[in-house]
Amino acid sequence: MFAELSKILNPTSLIPEESLIILLSIPVMATLVTVSRHIFGWKGLGVLLPLIMTFSLVSLGIIYGVLISVIASLIAILVRAIIKKVRVHYFSRISIILASICLFLIIIFAIVEAFGLGQVFNLPVLPIVLIIVAEEEFIGEFLKHGSKNAFMLYVETLCISTIGYFLIKWSFYRLFLLNWPFALIFLVIVLNIFVGRWKGLRFIEFYRFRKVIKAEKDKISTESK
Amino acid sequence: MFEFLEASKNVLGINERNLVYLRRYNKKRGRKIADDKLLTKKILKKAGILTPEVYGIIRNDKELMNFDWNKLPNSFVIKPKCGTGGAGIIVIFGKSKKTGNWVKADGSQLSVNQLQLHITNILDGTFSLKNKSDFAIIEERVRMHPVFKRYSFRGIPDVRILVFNKVPIMAELRLPTRISGGTANLHAGGVGVGIDMCTGVTTNAILYDNIIDRHPDTNLPLSGIKIPFWTQMLRLAVKAQSYIPLGYMGIDIVVDREKGPMVLEVNARPGLAIQIANLEGLKGRLKRVAGIKVKNIERGIRLAKDLFGGEVEEEIEEISGRQVISTVEYVRFYKIDGTKGPLCKVKIDTGAYLSSIGKDLAFELGYKDAYDYFYSLGFKTVFDDLEEARRVMNEYRKKVARHPDLLGIALAKSSVGVGRELRPLILLNFELSGVKVKSMCTIADRTGLMYRAIIGRSDLKDFLIDPLKKTRKIF
Numbered sequence: 001m002f003a004e005l006s007k008i009l010n011p012t013s014l015i016p017e018e019s020l021i022i023l024l025s026i027p028v029m030a031t032l033v034t035v036s037r038h039i040f041g042w043k044g045l046g047v048l049l050p051l052i053m054t055f056s057l058v059s060l061g062i063i064y065g066v067l068i069s070v071i072a073s074l075i076a077i078l079v080r081a082i083i084k085k086v087r088v089h090y091f092s093r094i095s096i097i098l099a100s101i102c103l104f105l106i107i108i109f110a111i112v113e114a115f116g117l118g119q120v121f122n123l124p125v126l127p128i129v130l131i132i133v134a135e136e137e138f139i140g141e142f143l144k145h146g147s148k149n150a151f152m153l154y155v156e157t158l159c160i161s162t163i164g165y166f167l168i169k170w171s172f173y174r175l176f177l178l179n180w181p182f183a184l185i186f187l188v189i190v191l192n193i194f195v196g197r198w199k200g201l202r203f204i205e206f207y208r209f210r211k212v213i214k215a216e217k218d219k220i221s222t223e224s225k
Numbered sequence: 226m227f228e229f230l231e232a233s234k235n236v237l238g239i240n241e242r243n244l245v246y247l248r249r250y251n252k253k254r255g256r257k258i259a260d261d262k263l264l265t266k267k268i269l270k271k272a273g274i275l276t277p278e279v280y281g282i283i284r285n286d287k288e289l290m291n292f293d294w295n296k297l298p299n300s301f302v303i304k305p306k307c308g309t310g311g312a313g314i315i316v317i318f319g320k321s322k323k324t325g326n327w328v329k330a331d332g333s334q335l336s337v338n339q340l341q342l343h344i345t346n347i348l349d350g351t352f353s354l355k356n357k358s359d360f361a362i363i364e365e366r367v368r369m370h371p372v373f374k375r376y377s378f379r380g381i382p383d384v385r386i387l388v389f390n391k392v393p394i395m396a397e398l399r400l401p402t403r404i405s406g407g408t409a410n411l412h413a414g415g416v417g418v419g420i421d422m423c424t425g426v427t428t429n430a431i432l433y434d435n436i437i438d439r440h441p442d443t444n445l446p447l448s449g450i451k452i453p454f455w456t457q458m459l460r461l462a463v464k465a466q467s468y469i470p471l472g473y474m475g476i477d478i479v480v481d482r483e484k485g486p487m488v489l490e491v492n493a494r495p496g497l498a499i500q501i502a503n504l505e506g507l508k509g510r511l512k513r514v515a516g517i518k519v520k521n522i523e524r525g526i527r528l529a530k531d532l533f534g535g536e537v538e539e540e541i542e543e544i545s546g547r548q549v550i551s552t553v554e555y556v557r558f559y560k561i562d563g564t565k566g567p568l569c570k571v572k573i574d575t576g577a578y579l580s581s582i583g584k585d586l587a588f589e590l591g592y593k594d595a596y597d598y599f600y601s602l603g604f605k606t607v608f609d610d611l612e613e614a615r616r617v618m619n620e621y622r623k624k625v626a627r628h629p630d631l632l633g634i635a636l637a638k639s640s641v642g643v644g645r646e647l648r649p650l651i652l653l654n655f656e657l658s659g660v661k662v663k664s665m666c667t668i669a670d671r672t673g674l675m676y677r678a679i680i681g682r683s684d685l686k687d688f689l690i691d692p693l694k695k696t697r698k699i700f
Binding site for chain 1: 228339345352497506693
């Protein structure tokens with residue numbers, strides 16, 4: 001009885017290390033997104049996208065992951081510009097763009113492989129699929145709110161995912177996670193409660209409202225005079 | 226740093242807006258009404274509040290196919306029911322007699338087929354929150370009020386009034402621009418202009434959160450526009466809040482040329498950029514209204530006007546009949562031939578009796594001939610001794626006045642070092658804070674000085690000076 005209980009309390013002995021790290025990193029990544037949104041003011045694209053990107057980066061390796069994502073985005077921007085004038089339904093537009101991304105990626109992979117520039121066909125395929133599917137969100141943002149918004153969101157998502165990647169690869173984090181998995185979850189919940197009740201200005205709002213703050217400051221100083 | 230943080234406490238951020246004002250004061254029922262334009266219209270209509278008329282609603286493909294395009298008037302607007310940020314709105318201005326196509330604001334034409342495709346996209350939810358399927362609404366196009374005609378680009382400006390606890394808190398005029406493509410939405414590139422709550426006169430303007438002076442397309446100055454029907458608009462806003470259960474809401478009001486002000490839509494999550502347009506934090510204002518019991522609409526309007534508007538400045542101007550100016554002001558100079566000259570930042574200098582302008586500015590205004598004549602007479606102009614200066618001045622006074630552009634000689638304290646100086650005296654027209662001034666003014670060598678001209682006491686009879694006032698470019 002006690003033996004089973006102690007086993008459950010120490011899941012490292014039951015679940016493979018890598019799975020445990022990935023699983024427990026989900027709430028950590030979600031928290032990272034929460035903090036970057038509410039404290040710093042980065043909008044990101046929800047929790048899902050940075051999560052998908054992070055795990056894709058982890059399993060593809062940072063260089064291949066970022067490269068594939070950037071190439072896919074560039075192709076998306078290019079194809080969108082080309083078919084901009086064609087009047088088709090929204091979903092058709094997305095499908096055309098996705099098709100072009102797949103086509104170009106396969107061609108690029110083939111070229112890389114043929115010239116012996118890298119070992120791309122050995123890469124796991126699922127993370128690549130995830131990256132391409134994630135493109136849909138960016139394209140949607142592109143079509144709806146314009147290129148500037150979409151670009152910012154893309155860069156922010158990529159940044160958060162890269163931070164997530166380095167966090168997951170950080171040995172201290174891995175050790176902490178494997179030794180005290182429950183403490184980590186507790187920490188995450190406490191942090192989220194704190195951030196969730198945070199009412200102050202976000203970092204970028206200090207910049208956005210700098211003129212308002214200055215005007216308010218002038219008002220305070222003239223009132224006190 | 227401490228002051229900065231203290232001041233930032235008066236500014237409302239997204240976190241606090243969502244957590245405190247939206248969560249606490251805007252319940253689900255109210256949000257549901259605000260997000261549904263048709264329901265909003267229905268409720269407002271019942272309350273006797275004017276809104277643009279609905280010509281038709283298309284809920285699905287079948288209704289789209291059966292829709293009778295011929296029964297529509299020549300101008301109308303197509304919009305998604307749950308759209309945000311002005312996306313998916315098409316404004317039709319008329320029907321082309323040649324092709325029978327509908328004409329858009331920019332002159333391009335759309336056939337019925339193209340309109341149908343657009344509506345299919347609306348039905349598919351392309352423009353709605355979270356891509357949920359949506360209805361298309363076809364409604365009356367609001368005709369522009371002449372006041373706004375010069376300030377907007379292919380679209381109708383609207384006035385967004387924020388109301389909290391039945392008191393209008395803050396307001397902004399939203400102007401469509403070329404970039405925004407005719408919608409008045411600030412995220413899309415529309416211009417937001419802050420409004421003084423008491424008088425309904427505009428103050429500062431913003432484009433993408435940056436302060437601007439002029440409309441980016443028409444280049445007209447944006448401060449000082451008097452909003453027509455201002456008090457009526459405040460009344461509409463407070464009235465709308467008493468019928469829609471939202472504690473903190475934005476009410477968008479348009480002015481139709483014939484029908485007057487009407488409510489275009491209401492917003493349950495009004496944006497925060499309004500603070501930049503008004504250069505004041507929302508939180509400071511919200512805190513002041515939070516506990517007050519507002520018994521009726523008129524009381525709410527009175528409170529808004531007393532608490533948040535009417536800078537004292539204007540009252541002083543009204544009582545004294547004189548303009549309040551700052552110590553540094555923008556002045557429009559007029560050339561010798563009466564045409565418009567440059568706009569310069571000048572110093573209001575009550576230490577000087579006469580105004581004086583720099584040599585280069587005088588040349589620019591066409592006084593070069595007079596200046597050259599003055600100095601070609603060859604008399605001494607810089608003196609240590611006052612008596613001697615007076616003697617020379619009397620001797621040459623008549624000779625100088627022979628030139629048509631010169632009034633005579635002015636005796637002034639030297640601007641370069643000690644002693645006295647004789648300067649050419651000219652007649653100059655300028656405009657300061659909207660008042661035209663005929664000035665007797667001297668030409669001085671102002672090279673190396675900060676301002677190109679100073680305005681002295683003799684030209685300041687119609688003004689009061691307030692050193693705390695901020696310098697604003699109003700031309």
